[in-house]
Amino acid sequence: QKKKEEAARLAEEQKKKEEAARLAEEQKKKEEAARLAEEQKKKEEAARLAEEQKKKEEAVRLAEEKKEQEAVNSVYYENCDAVRSAGAAPVYKGTPGYGKHLDRDGDGIGCDK
Secondary structure (H helix, E strand, C coil), X not given: XXXXXXXXXXXXXXXXXXXXXXXXXXXXHHXXXXXXXXXXXXXXXXXXXXXXXXXXXXXXXXXXHHHHXXXXXXXXCCCHHHHHHCCCCCEECCCXXXXXXXXXXXXXXXXXX
């Protein structure tokens, strides 16, 4: 009888140990899943911030381009005589006053001759 009781007690202890080990493993898996989720969240946030920064930089670049284009378009010369009389000859592509109609040879320099 005592042997049976001892065997039952040992079996119950073993069962409790196995259950504790199972619970510990489950807890470990939950903690790992939470850690991975947190890492993913941080990566997504970093990607979002990088995209936001990229958009800001693009907006600044576009604003600068627009400003430069407005400067280029703010001066207009009817012909090379007007450019020369203004003392602006030669006029280079991308600079205020340049126009294709002033650049007959298409080399990017207007009123160069």
